[in-house]
Amino acid sequence: DAKTTQPNSMESNEEEPVHLPCNHSTISGTDYIHWYRQLPSQGPEYVIHGLTSNVNNRMASLAIAEDRKSSTLILHRATLRDAAVYYCILRDSSNTGKLIFGQGTTLQVKP
Amino acid sequence: GAVVSQHPSRVICKSGTSVKIECRSLDFQATTMFWYRQFPKQSLMLMATSNEGSKATYEQGVEKDKFLINHASLTLSTLTVTSAHPEDSSFYICSARDGTVNTEAFFGQGTRLTVV
Numbered sequence: 001d002a003k004t005t006q007p008n009s010m011e012s013n014e015e016e017p018v019h020l021p022c023n024h025s026t027i028s029g030t031d032y033i034h035w036y037r038q039l040p041s042q043g044p045e046y047v048i049h050g051l052t053s054n055v056n057n058r059m060a061s062l063a064i065a066e067d068r069k070s071s072t073l074i075l076h077r078a079t080l081r082d083a084a085v086y087y088c089i090l091r092d093s094s095n096t097g098k099l100i101f102g103q104g105t106t107l108q109v110k111p
Numbered sequence: 112g113a114v115v116s117q118h119p120s121r122v123i124c125k126s127g128t129s130v131k132i133e134c135r136s137l138d139f140q141a142t143t144m145f146w147y148r149q150f151p152k153q154s155l156m157l158m159a160t161s162n163e164g165s166k167a168t169y170e171q172g173v174e175k176d177k178f179l180i181n182h183a184s185l186t187l188s189t190l191t192v193t194s195a196h197p198e199d200s201s202f203y204i205c206s207a208r209d210g211t212v213n214t215e216a217f218f219g220q221g222t223r224l225t226v227v
Contacts, residue, residue, distance in 0.1 A: 034215070043117075043204045043218035044155070087154070096168075097208060098145055099216055101155040 004088045009106045012078045020073040020105050022088030027068050032091040034099065035062065035073050037084040044087065044101075047073065083109045113139050115207045117219030124195055124226055132190045132222045134205030140185035141207035145216070146178070149202040161188050195226040 005023040012018040024033065032051050036044040048055055048062045050071075055062040061074040075082055087104040091097060114137040124130050134144060143162050147155040159175075161167040161182035169175045179191040188207075192199055205219045 036216075036218075038155075041202075041221070041223070043115075043206075043221045045218070046215040049215060085154075096143065096160050097216075098157060098160055099206070100157060101147075103154050 004090060004102050006086070006088055006102065006105045008103065009108065011108045011110060012075075012082075014080060014109055014111050015077050018075040018078045018082070018107065018109075020075075020086050020088075020107065021070065022072070023070045024088070024090055025069045027090055033062065033064060033068075033071050034089045034091050035060070035086060036089065036099075037082075037086045038104075039084045047086070049091070078107075078109045080109050080111060083107055113137075113207075113209075113217045115141075115205065115217045115219045117203075117205055117222050119222060120220060121223045122225070124224070126196055126226055127194055129191055129193045130195055130224060132192075132203055132205075132224075134188045134190070134207065134219050136186045136207045136217070139207075139209050141188070141209065142185065143208055144182055144188040145206040146180060146188075146190050147204045147206065149204060149221075155204060158190075192224065195224070197226045200224055200226045 034049040035047040038044045048060050050062045063072045085104040085106050087101050089099050116135045118133045146158045149155045157170050158173045159167045159169045161180045163182050163185050167180035182188040202221050204221045206216045208216050
């Protein structure tokens, strides 16, 4: 499975934008880039996913590098409720579609 | 968004007994479900992939006779931890998707298992 590399932790101030980076230099042409987040004692929650083009939804934006070897999750205005572990995952392009989680980035949001 | 429900959310059992955890997709048909385990301060570890009507595929190092998975319908998968021991205490999470590989996955809220 293609691997991703993320910083262990990041801090942000409330109401400021947050850019969470992810490196995936071994990505294959058919791998989708997925982002999930997990709040304490909860199951992960879907945030966003994309293939080649940048993507926006109500939660976040995903900026994908032209060579697809890296991507950035952008939270436009961090709130305290955005404090979580954020996982960048390459979706297995085989038929199973399983998600293999790395260590993720723990985001702290300061008031 | 789609909802995946796990039951129970917390369970305490005695060492040597078996525990069943249910995972249901409430508003879509889940052809594939995944079971994960998460120890404190660690990431999720995939245990197995189950497809409706067929045997589960277990990840390397996961004992299939200890962690029994049944996916008898398109909306229900169960994980049974047999002969549980304290080291099986963990947070168990299921995930489900519909037939499309590259849509988002939906996760249950997790089951906290404590074996005493």
